[in-house]
Amino acid sequence: MADALANCDMPTVIESVRTAHGWSQGDLARELTYSQSWVSRVVNGQQSLTISQVQDLARRLDIPLHLIRFGGDTALEGAAAKVLPPTRRRDFGKAVAAGGLLASTARPINGLEVHHGIDEDTAPSLRAITGGQRRMDATSPARHLLPGAIAHVHLTEQMLTNARVTPFHTELSAAASEASGFAAWLNADLGDMGSARMHYRTAVVRARQAGMRLLDVYMLGSLAAFEIETAEDPELGLGLVQEAEHVLGPDSHPTARAWLACIGALAHAGIGDRTSAASAIRRAERDVDRPDNARPPWPWVFVFDQTKVAGYRALVGVRLRTPHEARAAFADAVAPSSRNVKQSAVLKVELASAHAEAGDVDEAFRLAQEALDTGVRFASERVVSRVRAFRRRYRGPHAERVNELDTRLAALVIGIPSG
Template identity: 80%
Template sequence: MPQPDGVLPNDLWTRPRMAAALATCDMPTIIEGVRVARGWSQGDLARALTYSQSWVSRVVNGQQSLTVSQVHDLAQRLEIPLHLLRFGGTGRQEGHTRKAVNPTRRRDSSRAVAGSTLLATAPRPTGEHEEYHGVNETTAPALRSITGGQRRMDATSSARHLLPGAAAHVHLAEQMLGNARGTPFHTELSAAASEASGFAAWLNADLGDMGSARMHYRTAVVRARQAGMRLLDVYMLGSLAAFEIDVAEDPELGLGLVQEAEHVLGPSAHPTARAWLACISALAHAGTGDRVCAARAIRHAEREVASPDNAQPPWPWVFAFDEAKVAGYRALVGVRLRSPHEARAAFAEAVAPSPRNVKQSALLKVELASAHAEAGDVDEAFRLAREALATGVRFGSERVVGRVRSFRRRYRGPGALCVEDLDNRLSSLVTGTPIRG
């Protein structure tokens, strides 16, 4: 009988059906048994697990494979005794191979338990890498290290120079992922392939190739979902949303992607993830002209970053999402809502990007230029735009150059020497005529 207070009955784990499910790691039966015993709906179950209801439904219906780490996570959230779950959980099995638990093959699970226990305790045979077509426990970390190195170079290198290597790296990651099908390394390689595609998307966006950027972002989302890593899924969805809002200038589509990411994330996720998504949502609302919703999203982000749990960011975030970053988004929202004084005040609160990341600094200068232009400070606005344009040209960044062009198109103020100078510089990019003076 369901427990009206949601407390699990003392004899639940000794009931024949549950005991048999524990013995074979039949997670769909175990999870459904816990749900019924607590008297929960499937929506209640999804909220308790902080996964989307559609994902939980696939697990319960035996349509979603689980990694060992996911089994651990679900067991801890549902108070399922880990010592009763028999899936051969040794240090090597959990920390390196992350073998997937396939709920659709329950009859084979007893043999899988025995096999995984033997693999975990027996020495690795010579030439095991040949069985896995060149894929082993070092492959995914090596691929992620390459992506990390390319990202660091992006701060001071032209995307045009980096893209051929990044594209080749995506191809390599996809090749290794194909080789890993049916091996214990498939999950980690899916995550590595997701990161590689996400970086390739960023480079294509910088070069103004919208179609390729969108394709790579979508691949990154698919690979993150294949990895079963919820935060990586959310990160790639949010990155695609930011691309649609900020680069493709389609805030309605971006808002829909943010809402999907929020649904995947759930209400109990890390504050960094929630704050970041709230800020992207604020940009989308500002793009549609919705001041009320944009302000509400920024306030939500401010509450999240103030949480004491926000000290250490979760992977794939590298740096904590703090008050200064929220202020930066508040400034961008002010620019889009044509509130120059609020935008300039927020820019003053925000910490500027590292001087080593010159392309990001150039994008920030264009946004700040827009705020100055709206406030009537034309000389300062066009000085910042000119500096950003020089950076965009030096690094071949179509994203930066395009942002300067957009700034100039939006300007409807009086003419001035600084305006004429920027016009001449933009024209020279088309005609190839050198600028005098």
């Protein structure tokens, strides 16, 4: 281990930690909150690491950074030249260049040391890009947005590294958190669970580095929603919601409180706690009606209103198997004027479940077909997988619409258009 640390041999370091704990590689991946395939590539020397990734892995494994010569104030490249063999020295040099560790080019402007053009406009510019991407997500396929979003994550991380000794580091940490959070959302939409979780965890870490309470809450809540809805782990999601509520505190913007209460309601419903779920929804309804809820606080982009709460109330009804209540709530939540057609499609699948539970098979499968059309049009694995899950749960008679949906789903699997 000492030799591995001295030589920045992270595959050996990680494997040694795994062996010492008696973990499987899956256990190690869960501890690091990276995908198992990514961890496997790192351990096998098939995945190169950036400076920031080495730092992140060390922190998650509780390895003091100075032991791998990342924590001191000395020039990293010079230290690497002394301790690394020639091949690793070249790799380390590439990592240094990729990480933007060229502080010698800094120059003072108005008494402040500015690195690589980092100034008071850098973070707002990066945040504006993320905000624009998030708005485009409402009507654009995730596969079209993801390459740009990932490139933007790399850009914000580069700028964050460049700004590490400037007064702008906090703002750039926030910008990096937003960028990673959006990349996580897109990966989740495409069904890449490992990448989504990795980006969400990075978003939380960056938010805490920024020290911005609402951003911390937003990223924790987003991770909670992911674990509840996509990973189907309501217990873990509830724990994350409770942590976010602790960070938020009682005196905060009603949008934040209402949104978090709705995610908590979904978690409570997932574990069958009707009383707590109903109480959380009532809190959300009171908060969104407050006059100071008119303008959402950053990092929220859209107003969280009664329509949004109705959507969560409907989701809670589906999970608690109260179809009539769920259908009534969906009437308020699914509107033709909805700005996010993909999110409306997700709600339609849930509404389909409520109709199927109530015995209205034709309407249930009509809605499932509409949702599937949207999922295919936007290449949203999140929507398509919800439709597939709805079909797997259905145990009723094979009406004509049931057969139609089966034909569509089979066509998707074999890649031949139906009809």
